Amino acid sequence: MVPDIFHRDFTPTPYWWEAYKPSADELVEVPRAARVAIVGGGYAGLSAALELAKHGIDAVVLEANELGFGASTRNGGAVSGGVNIAKSFTGKVPDIDPGRLRSMLSDGSDAFGLIDRLIEEEKIDCFWEKPGRFVGAWAKKHFAWQSQRLALLNDAAQSGAYMVARERQREEIASDYYFGGTVVERSGKLHPALYYKGLLEACRRRGVAVCAKAAVTKIARTGNVWRVATSRGAVSAGDVVIATNGYTGELTPALKKRVIPIASHIIATEELPPDLTRSLIPKARTLSDTKRVLCYYRMSPDGTRMVFGGRARFTQVDATVSAPILYRYMTARFPQLRGVKLTHAWTGNVAFTIDALPHMGERDGLHYCLGCNGSGIAMMTYLGWQTARKIARAANYACAYDTEDFPDHPLYSGNPWFLPVVGGYYRLRDNLDRLLA
């Protein structure tokens, strides 16, 4: 323990769980049969089930743990209009056909529209706001790279993006840390666990069986019928959707070797004095930066605390390891926060893919939506929705993420032993970029 940064009430659980804590509630019995069985009860699984229910198709959601155990109640709550795609944590823009890239950005923009609509239609009380995002340039040359992407973002994703020079940066953040940056107006923020709770309630209102503590252990097909075995009994289903993202395991080895689970970590401060809270992020936007190993942060929904995240390590580590690192990153940006105490620190898994793109599709007859690449509140909600519409034969346009090409890598079989080395390498590259800027 590093006692001077931890509040006496410190807990190593998400701040968001103060409002909704993942729970198994009263266990819903696993039905013997359903038209569609969905593996994984995060945003993707629930959004798929909800859309299926709207088409009169009965679905069961099978969740191995408590409802909301995965990344969906642990994230930073920053919602992008899909503009994060096409840039992996390596900072590299993948080599995609420009037409396909535009379609993907356009779908990303639709994902933002979907979440906006869902929250309104289902009356989800989750502090949903659209104040925009500021992405700080970590190095001088990053500012130039950001400038070059503006036209594409505005054209394909209607991002409302513009550059802010370093001299005007204090209009966005009470810090001189960055070399200017980009504002993306079409971005929002929410309380991730309350959004999750709202989706869950919407599913329940439509009679969807959402089964906690029902780990799927085996999936086998006989003719047109799938038999999905769980720790609490088996379900027969016509279609199966895999929505396990950063928690994809041995159940689906062909998918496991296509996603790399990477840990992301967050800290939340104690309540700050009012003059500080008002000044830190004057326009109440969400913030992130152009580092390969990026940081992302925002004020809490009630505006009283800093909620600060980043890949302090690429693997799951104890809060005693991750929190001091994030604290250092936070106070480097905001020296005025030196001395404040942390009340929460937590971690969760995101899923990166070899081509740094989200994917949906079918493999061996199983539907999947996987690979948020770090930004999945809108995107995984959207891919679940798109998968449901595909099953319901209601999709009125082809989703740009629905392709047969979901690459694996000859040197990766699903065990990400290399992550600490890769993390160290990218941190070094980040530092060099800044030094040589």
Ligand SMILES: Cc1cc2nc3c(=O)[nH]c(=O)nc-3n(C[C@H](O)[C@H](O)[C@H](O)COP(=O)(O)OP(=O)(O)OC[C@H]3O[C@@H](n4cnc5c(N)ncnc54)[C@H](O)[C@@H]3O)c2cc1C
């Ligand atoms: C710390 C952190 C910060 C983040 N910040 C942001 C952010 O600010 N903005 C943003 O857009 N995104 C962010 N993300 C990403 C976002 O949270 C995820 O993309 C999104 O929640 C993924 O939803 P999902 O439904 O695909 O997966 P999850 O919510 O992870 O759910 C997958 C579920 O599958 C279950 N499962 C696995 N195997 C089985 C099995 N065999 N049987 C049954 N169930 C199984 C797991 O228990 C898990 O609950 C962040 C993620 C983390 C971890």
